[in-house]
Amino acid sequence: MSYREALRLLTARLKKVTNQPRFEAELLLAFVRKISREKLLLDDEKEIPPEEWKLLNDLCLQREIYKPMAYILQEKEFFGLKFFVNQHTLIPRPETEILVEEVLKHLQSRSNPQPISILDMGCGSGCIGLSLAHEYTGKAHYFLTDISFPALQVAKQNQKRLLPEKKIYFIAMNQLLGFSTTFDVIVSNPPYVTEQEYDRLQLEIQHFEPKQALVPSKNFFENLFASLNTHLSNKGVFFMETNPNFIEKHAKQLTEKGFFVQTIPDYTGQNHFIKAQWHPFRKL
Ligand SMILES: C[S@@+](CC[C@H](N)C(=O)[O-])C[C@H]1O[C@@H](n2cnc3c(N)ncnc32)[C@H](O)[C@@H]1O
Incomplete structure (x- = not known):
């Protein structure tokens, strides 16, 4: 044949x-x-x-x-880089590139010559943190965390493949619990699908992508927002992709905690991302 x-x-x-x-x-x-x-x-x-x-x-x-092509080919392109992916990691989505672009805009607008510390919380394949490390030419310390140890191993593997010369720290951690340091930037694409939405997702996603990467644990956002300010430096910024159906609620919760909050739309025009700047003197 x-x-x-x-x-x-x-x-x-x-x-x-x-x-x-x-x-x-x-x-x-x-x-x-x-x-x-x-x-x-x-x-x-x-x-x-x-x-x-x-x-x-x-x-x-x-x-x-219905196994997704990215898992069969064990690869997904994101921000111009080819990331290895497997069943332990979410397949990077194109809209998440907007989140990376927003962080890059912020990094490039800085005038402070000191190295900046950047945390990618819930890094999965490492697509956000490693794309930032690839694109940003200024001095920075990168920390990539995930609650899933196998996902963290994939992120580490991607660092070795894509950015072998960069020093990047990989830490298995539940949210920010365990860090005693502060960061200048915390970026995250956390799980944000509700159980009801999950039941209606395509079979490809439900059967193959890790549920832990999609559906947050109980009080996930309340717990995260409560500990956020103690992990951000003065004027530190938190960037997050979130569920468009809950973005107004999340923006309000962060504003009430003393953050200056901005919402950012995706390619369809729906607000999908949050940029929240920490300002200690604005504490309510
Ligand atoms: C939506 S996926 C995002 C993965 C990757 N950053 C991306 O954009 O493709 C969410 C990630 O958060 C991790 N995660 C879930 N709960 C967590 C928690 N409590 N603490 C840290 N990471 C968590 C999951 O394991 C998963 O890798």
């Missing part, structure tokens, strides 16, 4: 699970052949080796039970 025929068969099978079957079939074939998608057409009349066809079938079977 030729590569062209293999691609046709694969595309037909994937029609049941995705609305871009040809594209995904090409990605799987390129992955198996260890070449870029663009090169697939160059020799598509060539005979497919049996071991490649077998592997392709295995991968297609995984997709047919």
Whole structure:
């Protein structure tokens, strides 16, 4: 069987699970052949080796039970970097890039020459913290934390692959509990899906992505906001992605704690991100 025929068969099978079957079939074939998608057409009349066809079938079977492509290919692009991902980490979402852009804007507007300390809480694959470390050229100390030890291991693996020269601290931790230091920037994309919303999510997400990365524990935000100010330096800033349905509530809670709060929209125009600057003298 030729590569062209293999691609046709694969595309037909994937029609049941995705609305871009040809594209995904090409990605799987390129992955198996260890070449870029663009090169697939160059020799598509060539005979497919049996071991490649077998592997392709295995991968297609995984997709047919709705395993997300990023977990099959073990990779997801975020902010121009290719992050290794597995079942322990959320697949980085494109809208989270807005959060990184907002933090970068803040970092680039600083005039203070002192190194800045940046904490990415709930780092998952490390996509936020490592993208910041990749993009920001100023002096900074980076701390990446997660309650999930296996997720933290993935983040560490990504640092070794993508930024081997950078010194980055990885710490397993529940929220901010355990830190006695303060940070100039705390950024987080925490779990923010309600149980009811979770039940309505696509099967791809429900069956494969870690629930702990999606649904917060009880009183998650109340506990986080209560301990936030003691972990931010004077004029430190907290950046967070959150549930658009609760963003006004979160903004209000932070304002009541003495933060200057700004909400930021996503690509659809919905407010989805919070920037909250800590100002100790504004304590109510
Ligand atoms: C929505 S995911 C975000 C992952 C990654 N930062 C991203 O943007 O793709 C939330 C992350 O928070 C972690 N997490 C959940 N509860 C936590 C807690 N109490 N303390 C620290 N991290 C927590 C999860 O393990 C998960 O990796």
